[in-house]
Amino acid sequence: MALQPQNGIITPEMAKIPQGPLEKKWTNYKDHQKLVNPANKRKLDIIVVGTGLAGASAAASLAEMGFNVLNFCIQDSPRRAHSIAAQGGINAAKNYQNDGDSIYRLYYDTIKGGDYRAREANVYRLAEVSNSIIDQCVAQGVPFAREYGGLLDNRSFGGAQVSRTFYAKGQTGQQLLLGAYSALSRQIGKGKVKMYTRYEMLDLVMIKDENGEDRARGIIARNLVTGRIERFFAHAVVIGTGGYGNTFFLSTNAMASNGSAAMQMYRHGAFFANPCYAQIHPTCIPKHGDFQSKLTLMSESLRNDGRIWVPKKLEDAKKLQAGTLKGRDIPEEDRDYYLERRYPAFGNLVPRDVASRAAKERCDKGFGVNNTGLAVFLDFSDAIKRLGKDVVAQKYGNLFQMYEKIVDENPYENPMMIFPAIHYTMGGIWVDYELQTSVKGLFCIGEANFSDHGANRLGASALMQGLADGYFVLPYTIQNYLADQISVPRMSTDLPEFAAAEKAVQDKIQKLMSIQGKRSVDSIHKELGLIMWDFVGMGRTAEGLKTAIKKIDEIKKEFWSNVFIPGKADSLNNELEKALRLADFIEIGRLMAVDALHREESCGGHFREEYQTPDGEALRQDDKFSYVGCWKYTGEDKEPELIKEPLDYEFTERKTRNYKA
Amino acid sequence: MDQNINIKVKVWRQAGPKEQGHFETYELQNIFQGASFLEMIDILNEKLISEHKDPIAFDHDCREGICGMCSLYVNGHPHGPDQEITTCQLHMRKFHDGETITIEPWRSRAFPVIKDLMVDRSAYDKIMQAGGFVSVNTGGVPDANAIAIPKPVADEAMDAASCIGCGACAAACKNGSAMLFVSAKVSQLALLPQGKIEAARRAKAMVAKMDELGFGNCTNTGACAAECPKSVSLANIARLNREFICAKFKD
Numbered sequence: 054m055a056l057q058p059q060n061g062i063i064t065p066e067m068a069k070i071p072q073g074p075l076e077k078k079w080t081n082y083k084d085h086q087k088l089v090n091p092a093n094k095r096k097l098d099i100i101v102v103g104t105g106l107a108g109a110s111a112a113a114s115l116a117e118m119g120f121n122v123l124n125f126c127i128q129d130s131p132r133r134a135h136s137i138a139a140q141g142g143i144n145a146a147k148n149y150q151n152d153g154d155s156i157y158r159l160y161y162d163t164i165k166g167g168d169y170r171a172r173e174a175n176v177y178r179l180a181e182v183s184n185s186i187i188d189q190c191v192a193q194g195v196p197f198a199r200e201y202g203g204l205l206d207n208r209s210f211g212g213a214q215v216s217r218t219f220y221a222k223g224q225t226g227q228q229l230l231l232g233a234y235s236a237l238s239r240q241i242g243k244g245k246v247k248m249y250t251r252y253e254m255l256d257l258v259m260i261k262d263e264n265g266e267d268r269a270r271g272i273i274a275r276n277l278v279t280g281r282i283e284r285f286f287a288h289a290v291v292i293g294t295g296g297y298g299n300t301f302f303l304s305t306n307a308m309a310s311n312g313s314a315a316m317q318m319y320r321h322g323a324f325f326a327n328p329c330y331a332q333i334h335p336t337c338i339p340k341h342g343d344f345q346s347k348l349t350l351m352s353e354s355l356r357n358d359g360r361i362w363v364p365k366k367l368e369d370a371k372k373l374q375a376g377t378l379k380g381r382d383i384p385e386e387d388r389d390y391y392l393e394r395r396y397p398a399f400g401n402l403v404p405r406d407v408a409s410r411a412a413k414e415r416c417d418k419g420f421g422v423n424n425t426g427l428a429v430f431l432d433f434s435d436a437i438k439r440l441g442k443d444v445v446a447q448k449y450g451n452l453f454q455m456y457e458k459i460v461d462e463n464p465y466e467n468p469m470m471i472f473p474a475i476h477y478t479m480g481g482i483w484v485d486y487e488l489q490t491s492v493k494g495l496f497c498i499g500e501a502n503f504s505d506h507g508a509n510r511l512g513a514s515a516l517m518q519g520l521a522d523g524y525f526v527l528p529y530t531i532q533n534y535l536a537d538q539i540s541v542p543r544m545s546t547d548l549p550e551f552a553a554a555e556k557a558v559q560d561k562i563q564k565l566m567s568i569q570g571k572r573s574v575d576s577i578h579k580e581l582g583l584i585m586w587d588f589v590g591m592g593r594t595a596e597g598l599k600t601a602i603k604k605i606d607e608i609k610k611e612f613w614s615n616v617f618i619p620g621k622a623d624s625l626n627n628e629l630e631k632a633l634r635l636a637d638f639i640e641i642g643r644l645m646a647v648d649a650l651h652r653e654e655s656c657g658g659h660f661r662e663e664y665q666t667p668d669g670e671a672l673r674q675d676d677k678f679s680y681v682g683c684w685k686y687t688g689e690d691k692e693p694e695l696i697k698e699p700l701d702y703e704f705t706e707r708k709t710r711n712y713k714a
Numbered sequence: 715m716d717q718n719i720n721i722k723v724k725v726w727r728q729a730g731p732k733e734q735g736h737f738e739t740y741e742l743q744n745i746f747q748g749a750s751f752l753e754m755i756d757i758l759n760e761k762l763i764s765e766h767k768d769p770i771a772f773d774h775d776c777r778e779g780i781c782g783m784c785s786l787y788v789n790g791h792p793h794g795p796d797q798e799i800t801t802c803q804l805h806m807r808k809f810h811d812g813e814t815i816t817i818e819p820w821r822s823r824a825f826p827v828i829k830d831l832m833v834d835r836s837a838y839d840k841i842m843q844a845g846g847f848v849s850v851n852t853g854g855v856p857d858a859n860a861i862a863i864p865k866p867v868a869d870e871a872m873d874a875a876s877c878i879g880c881g882a883c884a885a886a887c888k889n890g891s892a893m894l895f896v897s898a899k900v901s902q903l904a905l906l907p908q909g910k911i912e913a914a915r916r917a918k919a920m921v922a923k924m925d926e927l928g929f930g931n932c933t934n935t936g937a938c939a940a941e942c943p944k945s946v947s948l949a950n951i952a953r954l955n956r957e958f959i960c961a962k963f964k965d
Contacts, residue, residue: 117852137780147859199864202862241839250836307775525852528852627771
């Protein structure tokens with residue numbers, strides 16, 4: 054039998070943390086894990102849902118090894134997964150710049166950046182495999198930026214004092230994803246991966262083994278073009294469907310990014326870990342109207358040369374808000390470079406959570422610089438003076454162009470206006486060291502899982518984690534599971550378990566279609582988003598979170614009684630797709646609020662206003678909350694059960710995060 | 715300054731791949747010019763839904779110009795009347811009060827309509843599957859700095875690699891040729907030492923697949939590069955031709 058939590062506690066054995074010193078754990082694991090021989094690999098099928106960095110790299114690598122892979126994505130091509138939008142870069146501990154970097158330092162920065170709420174063993178492994186990722190990408194033909202000598206260039210990102218970020222202009226995510234996509238395309242061409250585009254997973258199929266234990270054995274998916282519901286079998290299921298930031302409606306995520314696969318796993322017994330850890334990215338283009346469909350990120354790399362400020366004088370801020378004054382006209386002595394003032398050691402390159410909260414603090418005090426009062430300046434005038442406009446254009450030209458197209462203002466002449474927005478979710482499905490969930494045969498990779506980033510993710514680490522999971526971790530660890538499955542034959546999708554799962558999906562769709570109410574899906578989603586932003590956003594309080602839960606419950610009622618979905622279920626129907634996703638966002642939003650309410654401390658992206666230092670920094674409560682908060686599903690409309698995985702820091706001393714000195 | 719404008723939109727409506735399509739005209743009032751073009755369609759769709767009508771199906775996802783999903787022919791141009799942008803980056807400030815805006819799906823034999831403004835671009839994936847890769851498996855590769863690559867070469871490869879696979883090039887071409895798309899990938903990989911080894915095989919395989927899938931021939935009119943949202947250069951087509959001819963000579 055699989056290990057279960059004991060008295061609500063996940064033990065290190067259940068988390069499968071290998072024995073030994075930190076730097077030997079992964080090697081020890083690989084030396085002793087079970088493998089599957091080539092002849093047996095051919096007999097095993099693996100479903101991979103998602104084609105982002107994690108999904109595509111996993112699907113390609115597993116197929117190269119000889120497994121049969123079924124790969125699914127909701128877009129019209131696997132190349133369009135939202136990893137493509139990552140701009141700034143990918144971290145690795147190469148120390149090519151000779152500036153003192155090492156695997157340990159990348160590990161330490163990541164675990165400190167995550168406010169000591171991640172597993173030591175996982176984070177160390179991530180830092181350990183980071184170098185192989187860069188080698189792999191270069192071998193695939195990823196055109197990383199280079200120096201004139203022909204070697205790879207690096208730049209700095211938040212939360213680090215070394216330059217360890219590899220980049221390809223402002224399109225690093227695109228180039229890495231296209232690298233993984235090309236490897237995936239090669240396997241599709243060879244017939245080792247069967248690709249299903251415009252398919253959306255709607256449920257997981259569980260079948261009991263000979264010991265009566267549930268195992269993930271397939272999925273139910275909807276063909277988004279025909280509306281047909283289809284069944285797929287596999288020996289193991291891997292989910293890499295990204296984060297749930299779109300719960301907030303407005304986020305930097307793509308329009309179709311969603312958390313539904315996560316909720317399907319959760320309802321089948323996979324724990325949802327740390328749902329309240331959401332990252333608010335400090336440098337996004339501010340909101341401009343109620344019709345707005347999404348927020349656009351401006352890369353963190355801009356903080357290498359851009360300086361963030363607001364006016365020192367309230368009267369200047371008032372004029373900026375009224376549109377009678379331009380940022381460039383405010384003299385140097387009247388500018389408050391508040392990050393440099395508060396955090397001299399890291400300055401504009403403090404981690405994202407710190408930068409976002411500092412922007413909110415200034416705007417709350419009335420120093421916001423646009424008509425809504427919800428924006429700060431990101432100014433390149435010093436960089437242009439120091440480096441010249443051409444150099445700045447070469448480094449950030451495409452980002453400046455993107456900004457100008459949206460805002461209709463030239464950022465070379467007047468400082469950019471930026472404001473924080475929801476960007477990434479550190480929380481996600483709980484996985485053990487093998488990236489297996491608490492459901493046997495169900496694996497979760499990339500942003501969709503909870504591992505590695507703790508309570509806050511550092512810039513350029515999402516790409517690193519996605520590719521680490523897909524290229525170098527899962528292809529090993531999944532074999533330890535599959536080695537016991539070689540005698541399990543392929544199962545028919547006519548089995549009653551598949552039929553029952555499909556019927557449940559059909560019933561849910563019928564229920565939604567038959568409501569025929571008065572509200573569009575988006576109108577309800579926007580309402581949910583506002584509640585999330587107001588009460589479960591950058592500053593949270595017990596009272597606010599209780600209000601959020603109450604309001605989300607009301608929204609759930611409204612949705613299930615008054616949503617209107619036009620068209621038919623058995624054809625292409627975007628509104629039905631959105632409704633199915635919103636049904637899950639409502640549940641996720643509630644889970645985020647419940648988790649945030651229970652976590653009576655501030656850490657990383659989770660800031661409870663009751664828990665802060667006198668100068669407004671996050672105040673952790675290590676004696677009470679040094680654990681992964683895992684939520685177990687107990688039934689529809691029932692409160693979830695809290696299970697804890699203690700985080701005993703064995704190798705690293707926990708300190709108060711300090712970016713000041 | 716951005717204002718509110720009143721517009722008419724003339725949209726191609728087609729219920730399915732085999733159905734007869736037609737233009738439908740809708741009127742919209744008080745559209746803020748700061749809104750993006752796709753937000754204007756969102757507003758129109760909300761209106762249609764409130765009238766219990768079928769909303770317009772169109773492809774879109776990242777809405778920041780990088781995923782390549784959006785694919786609208788606006789007033790006779792792929793991605794509309796602005797330069798170096800995708801449809802999702804087009805803003806209503808490019809249109810004036812009282813204007814009638816015509817919106818069509820990509821026009822190309824190789825991209826059949828699925829519904830309304832949504833087309834099937836899987837042909838591009840198939841071309842990639844034929845050879846748009848370097849044949850390396852995960853693991854066992856040399857150190858990333860083992861081979862130095864001159865910066866100008868790496869930069870040129872990056873420019874070619876910036877293609878987002880949206881299909882505007884084939885949609886803009888009077889012959890429906892996919893040469894700019896194919897040449898961008900062939901160039902990127904042929905320029906880099908990692909991809910050079912398979913350059914000949916790759917060029918032949920991708921061109922053969924392109925021909926098989928019903929894309930037209932290139933007659934160097936340059937419409938593709940003019941409409942490309944990422945300014946992928948025509949020089950890539952010249953490089954593809956060179957690679958292709960060299961490969962054929964070697965045969």
